[in-house]
Amino acid sequence: MPTLLAFPLAALLLMLLLLPPCSPFAPPPPSPVLVTGATGKVGRLIVEELLLRNIPVRALARDVDRARHVLHPLDPFSSDPSRAANLHIVKGDVTDRASLEDAVDGASAVIAAHGTLRLSRLHQALLPLYWPALSPARFARRDMAHPYHVNYRAVEALGELCAKHGVGKIVRLTGLTCSLRPWNPVSVIFNALLSFSGRYHKMGEAALLAGPTPVTLLRPGGLSDVPRDPSLASVQVALAGSLPPPARVPRADVALAAVESALHPELRGESYACAIRSAGDVGGRRQGERGEGRGTALEALLEELPNRELPGRYNAGRENLMISACHGLFVWTLLLAVGKGAKVAVGLAARVVARFAI
Numbered sequence: 001m002p003t004l005l006a007f008p009l010a011a012l013l014l015m016l017l018l019l020p021p022c023s024p025f026a027p028p029p030p031s032p033v034l035v036t037g038a039t040g041k042v043g044r045l046i047v048e049e050l051l052l053r054n055i056p057v058r059a060l061a062r063d064v065d066r067a068r069h070v071l072h073p074l075d076p077f078s079s080d081p082s083r084a085a086n087l088h089i090v091k092g093d094v095t096d097r098a099s100l101e102d103a104v105d106g107a108s109a110v111i112a113a114h115g116t117l118r119l120s121r122l123h124q125a126l127l128p129l130y131w132p133a134l135s136p137a138r139f140a141r142r143d144m145a146h147p148y149h150v151n152y153r154a155v156e157a158l159g160e161l162c163a164k165h166g167v168g169k170i171v172r173l174t175g176l177t178c179s180l181r182p183w184n185p186v187s188v189i190f191n192a193l194l195s196f197s198g199r200y201h202k203m204g205e206a207a208l209l210a211g212p213t214p215v216t217l218l219r220p221g222g223l224s225d226v227p228r229d230p231s232l233a234s235v236q237v238a239l240a241g242s243l244p245p246p247a248r249v250p251r252a253d254v255a256l257a258a259v260e261s262a263l264h265p266e267l268r269g270e271s272y273a274c275a276i277r278s279a280g281d282v283g284g285r286r287q288g289e290r291g292e293g294r295g296t297a298l299e300a301l302l303e304e305l306p307n308r309e310l311p312g313r314y315n316a317g318r319e320n321l322m323i324s325a326c327h328g329l330f331v332w333t334l335l336l337a338v339g340k341g342a343k344v345a346v347g348l349a350a351r352v353v354a355r356f357a358i
């Protein structure tokens with residue numbers, strides 16, 4: 001009897017071995033992870049980390065040639081073929097809903113590392129924002145590179161598209177300023193100088209939290225390209241979303257925290273706001289104690305997971321009012337101080353001129 005069965009079994013085994021990989025018996029290829037801002041300094045580290053783990057990556061880029069240059073630094077002929085096969089650069093702009101939808105469709109997770117920081121235009125900084133802050137679309141309607149579109153509206157659209165296409169997880173990179181109150185001086189100065197980038201990040205965060213997809217809001221402090229010395233500093237995270245300054249953190253640790261939040265089975269289905277910094281001696285400067293963190297981003301995240309907390313409901317009307325009031329106070333105090341300074345300078349100059357003229 002066993003000899004009777006041996007022949008068909010061997011034939012079946014041979015057939016399975018010879019079947020092409022796309023046959024219904026082969027395991028389906030893993031779904032890709034979409035990375036927006038893939039050409040950015042953090043984005044490229046995220047892509048690198050995913051490729052190292054053999055995860056297919058869909059890298060969204062506005063300029064495909066530049067993305068190839070940034071993401072394929074190795075000679076295409078000598079590079080690892082699995083890397084080339086797993087990396088798909090797709091052309092798109094996060095502010096263009098159609099290209100964003102094409103990129104999101106079929107992704108298992110999205111890591112949104114795009115963002116923009118730009119100096120305020122003079123009229124936007126000087127006009128107290130009573131009007132534009134309450135209705136930002138009025139002054140940024142056609143300016144698609146404005147943080148209003150890139151940090152807020154695009155993120156809002158991303159949340160909607162992820163829900164529509166059943167994406168399993170969104171990781172969004174924002175900043176530690178999102179944990180500050182509107183009247184915090186750092187928040188006021190950053191908003192006034194940087195086209196309200198921080199405020200629009202916060203609005204983007206709120207839009208994601210309102211959706212059904214599990215989300216990690218990753219809030220680094222100041223980003224650094226200098227690697228962390230593990231013997232001097234650890235990775236500290238707080239899943240209640242805020243950490244005290246100073247809060248420098250290497251981009252490499254932020255990239256690892258993003259990838260773990262998107263893929264690790266214990267973190268993937270959870271929503272939390274994660275503040276992250278290095279703790280200990282950072283480039284000769286002290287920020288916190290090394291014992292406050294852990295050796296890797298993953299260890300720190302898993303340890304803090306039971307303490308996760310989501311930001312409270314975002315009251316856009318109240319927040320806008322506060323921001324407008326603080327901004328107006330700051331700008332007009334600055335203008336008065338500059339005016340007073342100019343008056344003193346003119347008086348002094350007049351006295352000097354009068355003295356030498358006589």
Ligand SMILES: NC(=O)c1ccc[n+]([C@@H]2O[C@H](COP(=O)([O-])OP(=O)(O)OC[C@H]3O[C@@H](n4cnc5c(N)ncnc54)[C@H](OP(=O)(O)O)[C@@H]3O)[C@@H](O)[C@H]2O)c1
Pocket residue numbers: 036037038039040041042043060061062063092093094095113114115116117145150173174175176220221222223224
């Ligand atoms: N720098 C800091 O200290 C700091 C601190 C806290 C948080 N952050 C946040 O972390 C984010 C990532 O930092 P980073 O150093 O990697 O920034 P980065 O190098 O300036 O990267 C920004 C990325 O966003 C992409 N991008 C901008 N507008 C886009 C659009 N409309 N459509 C598609 N992609 C767009 C850029 O693409 P292109 O290559 O096409 O321009 C680039 O890949 C920042 O954007 C900021 O929000 C930064």
